[in-house]
């Protein structure tokens with residue numbers, strides 16, 4: 079009696095496929111099976127390339143099963159591992175993945191502190207608001223993105239180089255309940271930072287995405303003064319919930335603040351409000367009040383631009399000394415009227431759901 083193809087197929091159904099745990103016929107592994115006039119049997123076992131090593135025994139078992147059949151001639155079994163051909167590329171226009179501002183995982187909100195002009199006290203405001211928010215029980219991060227004059231390490235009394243145990247992520251520093259990272263911790267104290275746009279953007283993105291911020295209610299970003307690459311990159315890459323613009327009441331500072339507000343409007347970043355810093359000076363000896371940089375300029379500008387005036391912070395020696403001494407006034411003299419001005423801003427931000 080001569081051997082038929084169906085006889086061989088029936089025998090192959092007794093060989094188990096180790097991956098699907100059915101038989102190799104049901105799994106569709108047997109291909110190109112032929113039985114010649116001289117009863118020689120040939121077939122191919124085609125297996126997935128990633129699991130080829132699992133099938134060496136299957137080849138042996140299949141060959142042995144067929145060889146045991148009565149009347150069979152030679153048996154040739156070839157094991158191949160073909161990958162399924164890739165589908166041809168879809169040339170239809172695709173909807174690309176969104177590349178706009180993204181949320182940073184773990185960070186609920188981002189608030190930028192900006193100024194048009196340098197030296198108006200933006201970093202002082204950022205440090206005090208961050209510490210005041212932490213004192214109110216919020217989980218706060220402070221990213222010092224003032225790449226040209228990073229002053230947060232000094233203001234928050236933080237020094238040393240941040241650790242990077244895995245060489246990929248950076249562990250932030252922490253003081254006064256604030257988790258902080260500054261480009262100033264990556265450069266030498268007296269080293270001027272001379273960076274071009276793409277480097278600035280890279281550094282900012284690294285500080286946003288590679289620092290292990292943990293879970294934060296709000297990340298305060300201390301921006302460099304002006305309207306440059308860092309501001310653009312922040313607004314384009316991260317979902318910024320709002321910006322606070324700090325200015326002194328002087329005309330020159332106000333003019334630059336106006337440009338800053340215009341930039342945020344163009345970038346679609348909501349303006350949470352303006353802060354007038356160095357608003358009035360009260361002499362610590364005689365109590366005489368004088369307006370060193372004028373007074374009320376920011377209030378009228380805010381009214382003109384239809385943005386809230388969040389605070390008028392006095393020019394006071396204690397604020398400067400606290401900032402230079404590494405413990406912002408809301409930490410070193412929390413009950414002073416100067417600290418209260420910052421604490422009121424923090425409470426208002428929390429009440430508005432902004433921090």
Ligand SMILES: Nc1ncnc2c1ncn2[C@@H]1O[C@H](COP(=O)(O)OP(=O)(O)OP(=O)(O)O)[C@@H](O)[C@H]1O
Pocket residue numbers: 193195196197198199200201202203224227229302303355356391392393394395397398399401402
């Ligand atoms: N309300 C204030 N009273 C007294 N001193 C202040 C006050 N605000 C800021 N200062 C002091 O003014 C100096 C400049 O402040 P700060 O560094 O915060 O400004 P900035 O706007 O961040 O400057 P830049 O962006 O150019 O680095 C600091 O010595 C700071 O202590």
